[in-house]
Amino acid sequence: MKRKYSSVVLVLLSVLLILSGCAGESTSNNNSEGGSTTQINFMHWRGEDKAVLDGIIAEFEKANPDITVEMTIYPSDQYMATAQRMLQEGSTGDVFTSFPGAQFESLQKAGVFEDLSGEEFVSNFDENLITVGQKDGKQLALPYQLVFNMPIYNKGMFDELGLEVPKSWEEFQALCDTLLENGITPIAFPGADIGPNQFMNSMMMNNAPDEDIFAKLQSGEEKLTNEWWVKTLEDFQLLEQKGYIQKNALGTNQDSAMQMVASEEAAMLATGSYHMASLIGLNPDLQLDLLAPITVEESEAQYEGINTATFMLAVNSNSEKKEQAKKFIDFVSQPENAAKYANETGQHLTVKDVKYESEVLKNTAYWITDKTTRFQPRFLITNAQVEDAVLSSIEDVLGGAEPMDAAEAAQKIVDENRE
């Protein structure tokens, strides 16, 4: 009998041990002065900014002794998959970030955004740069970073060779020819990872100046077999056939492509402004700027580059600590705190009156004020399978397919996935 009971106790203990492993943790603590503190969670994908954000959070906690902030960071490629579940459960991500486009749409449908319209801190942001976080007249998220998703070029090399930034497709090809004649690969294209999804934006910006083009594609009004996309694919084909991008570009990842530019083997890196600090890190002598290929005649060009207002700050509607979460967004959107983030992470921000101190940021700040850029078209594709089809058609062409064949194959997938 005794043995029987001990068996039962053992089994129950095992079950308890299993269940205790699944238990959550409390988030209400007492601070050193005896008062209670509220812990909020900030969920995002910028692991590379952790040290800078730790410093800003320490300042925030000093200014708000009754609030502590913990960070939960997921790599950006997992963030899409993980964020939604965590946010709905409500315990993680009192403050969280969202990508614009498909993720914003999907989180918005899930109802996890608290409406921030009317909050005082919204006025800290440049109103023209935060529209991407709006839906049905409500400000649901506030983009924080301002990224230029267009090629970085070696300005020092251009100056040395007497090259100027091209203003038309013809001039761009002439520039590439000159670089080739000098033994330099014009464009380092990381086709194995982010190359297609970054470079497609500037390659199509003037071929399809209509900002609703992808909305029309998804609704069936436009097709990838139409002029605007076939021309874009033909332009990609030309870059590949004339050797303007390196050989075997589809097998090159971003680290290798960056290395090509850092070692001055290549003149342009087909990614975006977010790689400028890393390139300078690899070769401090580089002088860099941004350049988007104009794929039409100069007179037809409507845009000079691509911008993305991203890292959209938001408050979780399922959170029980919304007021504390809003205080945190207010704090990071103060110009002096935003400047700390911008200068230490090497990124432009959507916050007004930020003083940029790093050379790279100062030298490229004119892209915010003086240039005509458009929001990254790729982020306006709200269906992930349509986005994959669009990107696959670029890979198909770079792999040797004819542009029209690649466009037809991609259009078939778009038709299969139309909602």
Added chain:
Amino acid sequence: MKISKSIYMFFIPGFILYSIFFLYPTVSALFYSLTDWDGFSPSFQFVGLDNYSRAFTGDSIFLKTIGNNLKFMLVVVIFQTLVALAFALIVLKNTKTTIFLRALYFFPTILSSVSVAFIWSFIYDPSLGILNQLLELIGLGFLTQNWLGDANLAIYSLAITQVWFHAGQMLIIFVAGLQAIPQDLYEVAKIEGASKWQTFTKVTWPLLAPSATIVVAYTTIQSFKAFDLVFAMTRGGPNNSTEIIATYIYKVAFRSFQFGYASAISVIFMVIIAIITYLQFKALRSDRISY
């Protein structure tokens, strides 16, 4: 001997774990495969067999993933089994050298798949990678390839990585199987004048069939589920040429938020693995003999 009924209580923790991590997700997948659930909304509609019909008639990528998976599986099963068996025959005897070699061949298995993906992505890099550089160095420059960037080649390059990653694990199974074969049979074969090939085909292979069954079945399942390596090395590209069913399920569920449809593909995936494994068991069982 009378067994106390309380002994059955010891099954409970295992059964609870099995139910939570296997039974419940499987039944859930079957249930959600009949719905249009997006993975987060509290409500959903029943759509009957629409998701299954879509997979076979309205989703060209899914059909491509089945083809890719079969290519991947064939290369991995054939090469991994052959490589593991060949190496097992080499390191069969227990000497200091062979024990060291067994550990060496087993070493890749203990690495994380992300590390393996990183190492092999570097090896395959078309300009900086050591594979192309080595080929150039030994005068075989004409064999250099865009290993992961060529849509016709990438799936096979991934398969080779998978073989390198897991052959050591299969080698151990083969070594155990080979060591269990009674030595008397080899002595009899020798006395009867059997050649090395005859000894292998008439003694070794038939008696190794149980181990081969395990190796082939396990390798098949492993190659179907090779999500991490494929995702970390190519993410299914270029142009979906390395998209396999597991990576596609992930994308449909977590990028497109079509959990109902992803569940239907998962159920189809489960059925495909079950059928192939059953056929393999049947084929390999017919080879089995005992002396």
